[in-house]
Amino acid sequence: MTITRLLQTVNLPKAAWRPHWCSTPSKNRVNFVSAAPYDAIKALLEAGVSPKEVQRSEFVVTEIPLHVIVPKHIPKAQDIIDAFNKGLIILRENGRYEVLKQECNWLE
Structure with a gap:
């Protein structure tokens, strides 16, 4: 096929x-x-x-950034975004982010 x-x-x-x-x-x-x-x-x-x-090329055709968005009408919207960003920083610093990428077969 x-x-x-x-x-x-x-x-x-x-x-x-x-x-x-x-x-x-x-x-x-x-x-x-x-x-x-x-x-x-x-x-x-x-x-x-x-x-x-299937052979996957390492050549990047395009990069599309991903963002977390929270509607402004949600109470404490900025706090939710700040908490997400803080959690992401923690995951990257303690190595859990890389572990999750491998466990979930994430591709970047």
Whole structure:
């Protein structure tokens, strides 16, 4: 099964994946697919393919920062954001952040 077909068979929004050709494509073969890591892993797992069977490039196509947001009308919204940031700093300082990344197979 090609990666394009694989990605088409799972329930992902079309904007979540887009095939890119890095060389002359062979018939029924995709040489390169740009996909968000979690979307790609979800697609592979839903198709019964182990992510270990696919080579992941370390080349970064794009970086999308993630942010925690709390609506201003929520009481103590800034306190919630400050507590989150403080907790994240603690997790990074004590090494738990890296452990969680490995345990949860996070990709950065």
